[in-house]
Amino acid sequence: KNNVSFILNPAPYQPLSPELIFGTDYITPNETEAGSITGITVDTDKDVKKAGEILLSMGIKNVIITLGSRGSYFTDGNKEVFIPAIKCKVVDTVGAGDCFNGAFASAIASGKEVIDSLKFATAAASISVSRKGAAASNPYLYEIEELLR
Numbered sequence: 695k696n697n698v699s700f701i702l703n704p705a706p707y708q709p710l711s712p713e714l715i716f717g718t719d720y721i722t723p724n725e726t727e728a729g730s731i732t733g734i735t736v737d738t739d740k741d742v743k744k745a746g747e748i749l750l751s752m753g754i755k756n757v758i759i760t761l762g763s764r765g766s767y768f769t770d771g772n773k774e775v776f777i778p779a780i781k782c783k784v785v786d787t788v789g790a791g792d793c794f795n796g797a798f799a800s801a802i803a804s805g806k807e808v809i810d811s812l813k814f815a816t817a818a819a820s821i822s823v824s825r826k827g828a829a830a831s832n833p834y835l836y837e838i839e840e841l842l843r
Contacts, residue, residue, distance in 0.1 A: 789828030
């Protein structure tokens with residue numbers, strides 16, 4: 695209606711109305727949340743792809759399922775890609791999903807393409823989990839850019 699992207703991070707999971715889901719530009723559940731929304735167990739890559747198909751069938755335009763240490767999965771119905779995690783020493787995962795989502799939203803809002811935005815968000819989350827704390831672990835832009843170089 696307002697010609698802006700709507701990103702839905704369904705965390706922590708709660709039942710979602712079809713009206714909220716339909717037309718969502720991006721949904722970003724983790725494996726557990728994707729399983730709760732779709733009704734399937736999301737363990738394997740095949741399960742991830744199936745969950746993506748189900749979410750697209752609900753009227754969502756772009757599906758991003760975060761997979762923790764395995765990275766993330768993206769599909770828009772035409773293309774699909776697994777974005778690998780960046781290996782790092784994990785100190786604390788609290789806030790990693792929020793960091794990923796914030797970095798992704800920032801990248802999309804700045805005009806980056808979706809795959810580049812996912813790589814940016816992956817780098818941000820990688821830095822985040824290598825530090826203690828939630829908000830305190832969020833990286834600065836220069837740190838994300840440095841890691842991506």
